Amino acid sequence: MAEIILQNIIKRFGDLVAVNDLTLYIKDREFLVLLGPSGCGKTTTLRCISGLEIVDEGKILIDGKDVTTIRASHRDIAFVFQLYALYPILTAYNNIAFPLKAQKYDKEKIREEVNKVAELLQIKHVLHKKPKELSGGDMQKVALGRAIVRRPKAFLLDEPIGTLDAKFREEMRIELKKLCIDIGATTVYVTHDQVEAMSMGDRIAIMNMGVLQQIGTPYEIYTKPENLFIANFIGSPGMNFINCEPSRDSNGKLVLKLLSDNMYISITNKLQNTLLSKIYEDKKLVLGIRPEDVTFSMRKEKNYLDVKVYVIEETGSYNIVDVSLGVEKIKVRTIPTIKPDIGEAAFVGFDMERISIFDKETGNSII
Amino acid sequence: MKQSVSKKKNIVHFLLIFLICIITFVYLIPLFFIVHTSFKPWVHIRDYPPKILFKPTITSYIRIFTSRTPLPPGRAFSEEEVFNMKWYERLIYKDTNEEIVRKGDFPRRYLNSIIVVIGSTLTTIIIGTLAAYGFSRGKLKGKDDWLFFILTTRMLPPVVVVIPVFLMFRALNLTDTHIGLILLYTAFNVSFAVWVMKGFIDEIPIEYEEAAMVDGYTRFQVFRKIVVPQATTGIAATSVFCFIYAWNEYAFAFILSRKYAQTVPAWLPYQMGVLGYDWGAAAGGTFLFLLPAMIFTIILRKHLVRGITFGAIRK
Numbered sequence: 185m186a187e188i189i190l191q192n193i194i195k196r197f198g199d200l201v202a203v204n205d206l207t208l209y210i211k212d213r214e215f216l217v218l219l220g221p222s223g224c225g226k227t228t229t230l231r232c233i234s235g236l237e238i239v240d241e242g243k244i245l246i247d248g249k250d251v252t253t254i255r256a257s258h259r260d261i262a263f264v265f266q267l268y269a270l271y272p273i274l275t276a277y278n279n280i281a282f283p284l285k286a287q288k289y290d291k292e293k294i295r296e297e298v299n300k301v302a303e304l305l306q307i308k309h310v311l312h313k314k315p316k317e318l319s320g321g322d323m324q325k326v327a328l329g330r331a332i333v334r335r336p337k338a339f340l341l342d343e344p345i346g347t348l349d350a351k352f353r354e355e356m357r358i359e360l361k362k363l364c365i366d367i368g369a370t371t372v373y374v375t376h377d378q379v380e381a382m383s384m385g386d387r388i389a390i391m392n393m394g395v396l397q398q399i400g401t402p403y404e405i406y407t408k409p410e411n412l413f414i415a416n417f418i419g420s421p422g423m424n425f426i427n428c429e430p431s432r433d434s435n436g437k438l439v440l441k442l443l444s445d446n447m448y449i450s451i452t453n454k455l456q457n458t459l460l461s462k463i464y465e466d467k468k469l470v471l472g473i474r475p476e477d478v479t480f481s482m483r484k485e486k487n488y489l490d491v492k493v494y495v496i497e498e499t500g501s502y503n504i505v506d507v508s509l510g511v512e513k514i515k516v517r518t519i520p521t522i523k524p525d526i527g528e529a530a531f532v533g534f535d536m537e538r539i540s541i542f543d544k545e546t547g548n549s550i551i
Numbered sequence: 552m553k554q555s556v557s558k559k560k561n562i563v564h565f566l567l568i569f570l571i572c573i574i575t576f577v578y579l580i581p582l583f584f585i586v587h588t589s590f591k592p593w594v595h596i597r598d599y600p601p602k603i604l605f606k607p608t609i610t611s612y613i614r615i616f617t618s619r620t621p622l623p624p625g626r627a628f629s630e631e632e633v634f635n636m637k638w639y640e641r642l643i644y645k646d647t648n649e650e651i652v653r654k655g656d657f658p659r660r661y662l663n664s665i666i667v668v669i670g671s672t673l674t675t676i677i678i679g680t681l682a683a684y685g686f687s688r689g690k691l692k693g694k695d696d697w698l699f700f701i702l703t704t705r706m707l708p709p710v711v712v713v714i715p716v717f718l719m720f721r722a723l724n725l726t727d728t729h730i731g732l733i734l735l736y737t738a739f740n741v742s743f744a745v746w747v748m749k750g751f752i753d754e755i756p757i758e759y760e761e762a763a764m765v766d767g768y769t770r771f772q773v774f775r776k777i778v779v780p781q782a783t784t785g786i787a788a789t790s791v792f793c794f795i796y797a798w799n800e801y802a803f804a805f806i807l808s809r810k811y812a813q814t815v816p817a818w819l820p821y822q823m824g825v826l827g828y829d830w831g832a833a834a835g836g837t838f839l840f841l842l843p844a845m846i847f848t849i850i851l852r853k854h855l856v857r858g859i860t861f862g863a864i865r866k
Contacts, residue, residue: 236761256764263765269758273780283766330766 186247186337186370187212188233193242195228202228204394206242210372215364217385218374221417225394226374230340233372235259247337257286262331266343268323270315270330276322277302277311280329287334301329304363320348324356328363338370346375357383378418382406390414406474407538412547415472415540421504423472424514427544430465440471445510447489452536458551464543469550472540475517479533480505482524488531493524507532582841589834593646596830610646611831613639614824615657615839619649621825647826656818657836664814665843666729668797671736675793676786678737679744680752684774686745687752688760698749701742709739710802717806727811732804736797744789751785752778787854791847798844815840 188210195203203225210216218226231237233244235256244252251259262283270279277298284294302308305325310318318326324344331339345356361384364371375381381388382402389399390413398410409415415423431441431448438456439448451459459465481488491507491514498520505516507530516532524530541550588596590607617639622628633641640651685691686698716735717726725731755778763773779786804817819836822829848855 234765236764256761257767257769259765260767261765263762265758265762267756267758269756269762271759271763271777282763286763286767286772330762334766 187214188338188370188372189243189245190229190233191243191245193229193232193239193244195225195232195237196240201394203232203239206391206394206396208389208396208399210370213368213370215361215371215373215384215386217381217388218372218391219378219381219385219388219417220376220391220397222376224391226376226391227342228394229391230263230342230372230374233338234261234263234340236263260334260336261338261340262334262336264327264331264339264341264344266346268315268327268344270318270323270326272315274314275311276307276313276315276318276326276329279315279326280311280333283330283334297333298329301333304332304366305329321352321356324348328360332363332367332369335367336369338372339364341371341373343375344373345380346377353380360384378420382418390417392417408549409472409540410549412470412472412542415542415549419474421475421515423474423540424478425542426471426473426509426512426514428469428471429467430459430469438465440469442471442489442510444512445490447510449487449489449534449536455536455539455541455551459541462550464550468544470542470544471534472542473514473534474538475504475515477535477538478514478516479535480507480516480518480522480524481531481533484531485533487536488533491530491532493526493528493530495526496523498523585834585837585841588830589838591831593826593831608642608646610642611829611835612839613643614647614829614832615655615822615836617643617651617655618653619643619647619651619824621647621649649826657815657839660813660815660818661839663729663808663812664798664816664840667732667736667812667814668794668843670729670733671740671797672790672793674733674737675740675744676790679741679789680748680779680782680786681774682741682745683748683752684778686749688757698746701745704738704742713802713806716803720807726807727809727813729812731807732812732814735803735807736793736800740793740796744793747789747792748782748785751782755781784854787851791851791855794847795844 188208190206190208190210193203193206194201206225206229208216208229218229220226228237232239233246235251235254235258239252242252243250246259246261256263270276271282274282280298280301281294284297289297298311299308302311305328307322307325307329310322310326315323315326327344331341341360345353345360348356357380373381373384382405385402387399387401388405390397390405392413398405398414400408405414405418409418409423412425416425427443428440429443431439433439433448433450437450438459439450441448479488484490489509491509494506494508494513497504497506501520503518503520503522505518505522505524506513507516509532514532542548543550587601587603589611590609591602591605591611592608593610595602595605628636628644633644636644643649643651686694691697720726720731723731725734759777759781760773763777764770768776799816800814801816804814808814808817815836819833819840822833822836824832
């Protein structure tokens with residue numbers, strides 16, 4: 185097992201820059217998730233680590249060794265493909281044994297290793313079958329088996345459970361995570377599904393348009409998104425955004441003026457100081473707040489804003505109440521028993537400790 | 552209602568089968584005629600209208616395998632001599648009044664055909680598959696132009712280049728050699744093989760190869776263990792076409808081979824005997840000549856059905 189270091193890697197396809205100046209440090213035994221919308225360069229990054237693509241610029245180190253120009257077959261890593269890529273002509277057993285045969289293990293040793301892996305993945309009963317006779321879940325397990333049988337330095341997984349149906353995906357998510365903890369392997373996991381990313385990753389690296397946006401633990405990413413893209417991408421539903429700008433109230437204190445309806449909300453002293461020290465007094469800002477950090481109320485309280493109920497989405501365990509705040513819409517997460525009428529006047533309060541402030545121009549977080 | 556639909560379907564089905572039978576029958580008439588003629592006794596071969604029913608004999612087959620000379624007029628073998636003859640000598644004597652001098656050239660020509668066909672088909676498949684793999688997976692500048700360039704070699708009717716090829720072969724001492732014909736047929740078939748094989752290899756998802764490469768296999772091992780087994784259908788289809796082309800090729804074989812390396816198609820038409828053109832021997836030889844192509848195609852027919860659709864079926 186090993187740490188993986190990417191130093192300023194750039195990968196181009198013609199004019200398209202698929203991965204732009206990416207620097208990543210993946211710790212030994214870490215489960216890192218590469219997350220991003222399709223076409224963001226996450227799979228290309230994975231392929232660069234594996235050696236299936238050679239980077240145009242930058243360096244890749246695995247276990248301290250510079251592997252930038254080394255071929256995939258000599259990097260000692262395992263790759264699990266989205267569509268499994270099980271060899272259709274070979275049985276499940278031979279599929280798992282395939283990497284061992286490349287290393288010229290003797291037959292007895294191969295059988296021993298394959299059986300060990302099959303037991304771990306509970307697929308002993310399907311070893312004699314060909315891939316097309318296997319269920320989606322078993323195919324996935326065989327593909328995983330093929331990856332772990334060799335005990336490589338690192339696992340690279342490219343949306344390995346993306347094609348399974350939703351219910352089964354939940355199950356496999358848990359098993360996969362458990363498996364990776366058990367083997368203690370450095371794992372890089374690519375997905376576009378944020379739930380998968382949040383629930384599985386030790387850390388998450390979010391990419392967009394070939395550029396790394398933020399790297400951090402799921403909690404950091406969720407609570408302290410570094411820019412509007414991440415704030416919107418993570419969370420379901422995403423963060424609410426409200427255009428605002430700093431202003432002074434009658435006492436001369438710094439407050440935020442919501443542009444939609446000329447409403448003012450007071451902010452914490454800490455935030456006031458931050459805005460002042462970073463000279464943001466005259467700039468346009470975006471206030472971001474998660475739906476669960478908004479309080480919904482039918483009574484006006486201090487620092488609450490007037491809203492109108494627009495629509496209600498029920499999910500069973502909670503409700504999402506969409507309200508219009510002037511011309512802007514925000515989503516409020518409430519307990520399932522709150523069911524106001526559509527068009528009803530109501531009030532929302534923001535948990536000011538948990539808001540995010542972004543520079544509207546650059547999209548970057550200020551606090 | 553349902554019944555009438557299925558009835559209609561049955562009728563269409565029946566008509567289709569009937570049509571196929573007619574077409575097959577039309578196509579098989581020449582073949583039937585060849586086989587029919589090959590079993591006719593000498594005296595009936597030139598009958599017009601042709602005799603349909605007769606006592607079949609294999610003397611035509613004996614004639615294609617032997618060289619004979621007619622007995623001089625007035626000369627006849629005594630009964631004892633006839634009794635001591637080998638069975639085939641007796642058959643020939645009774646049929647055409649000839650004496651067998653020596654074994655004929657047919658087996659030698661047949662062997663030539665087999666050597667040339669196997670040699671050229673193997674080389675074509677090996678070169679074609681490797682090249683197709685390169686074209687399919689490689690990042691070659693102007694790939695489409697190269698492919699088109701390869702295809703242009705098929706745009707010329709081969710007969711047009713017979714004379715230049717003859718001159719080149721003479722200069723290189725390749726005339727009347729197996730190698731010469733193998734090279735020539737390979738050259739003509741390889742473009743076809745590249746195009747067909749490229750289609751098949753394009754259909755194999757590249758992930759299989761990438762998975763194998765990550766698993767520690769070299770590019771060539773990947774080609775051998777992953778690509779070739781999955782391209783067997785294409786290889787089978789391509790070999791059948793190459794086999795049939797090389798097996799039947801006449802013009803080049805006729806010009807470029809004389810004695811040593813002459814193939815069956817170049818030799819078969821020359822069945823002129825002292826008694827006139829030997830249609831029976833020609834028919835017998837033709838039938839024996841058709842057999843390998845038939846057997847080869849039948850063996851590979853399972854792959855052919857998929858192969859001829861050239862990957863039209865998607866998994």
